[in-house]
Amino acid sequence: MRISAAQRTENENRIRAAMDRLLRGEIPPGGKCDIKTLATTAEVDRTAFYGTRPYAHLRTEFERRLQTLQDAGEIPDPREAQITRLKAENAKLRERLAQSEQTIDELTDFRSQALSRLAAQHEEIVHLRDTAAAANRVTRLPAGRGTTIGSCS
Structure with a gap:
């Protein structure tokens, strides 16, 4: 027509x-x-x-x-603006989540290393105590009465 x-x-x-x-x-x-x-x-x-x-x-x-x-x-279009805003917010939150997961992984590794070091140090202390007790070369000083190290009586 x-x-x-x-x-x-x-x-x-x-x-x-x-x-x-x-x-x-x-x-x-x-x-x-x-x-x-x-x-x-x-x-x-x-x-x-x-x-x-x-x-x-x-x-x-x-x-x-x-x-x-x-x-x-x-x-x-307000809906399109909202969609754009939500996509940007979603991307930002995903980035924060990835950073948080990375931080958690790093802290977990640090905790494991710290526990391993503490266990090794404890084993070393126990070994040194056993060695010292077995050698009997260490003489223990009597506990002083009211005197402090470095003071003259």
Whole structure:
């Protein structure tokens, strides 16, 4: 079905108005900032935006403007902004988790090494005590009464 030039101009005006609303973030409930929602909002058949159809240039303009906004860090669709924010937060939490796991592994290794060293030192002390007791070369000094080492009486 052919449309008149006036109808085409009216449709293009509706499409541009809908495009502006979507790019400002005025997304209808259940919609997104995409061609499907643009076509529905402008009350135009979605297929008219593809190929050599009459409004393909408006689809290209819409996608270009949307990409420009996204490149500038603005996301008109609040759901898309939330998804982007949650993905970034998820990545950050995964990094923190990896760092925590690495720290736990390092501390576990340190604990194992410390326990091994303490066990070795204990064994050495026990060995030295046994050697000293067996040699009987060590003379124990009597405990002094109220005197301290280095004091003269």
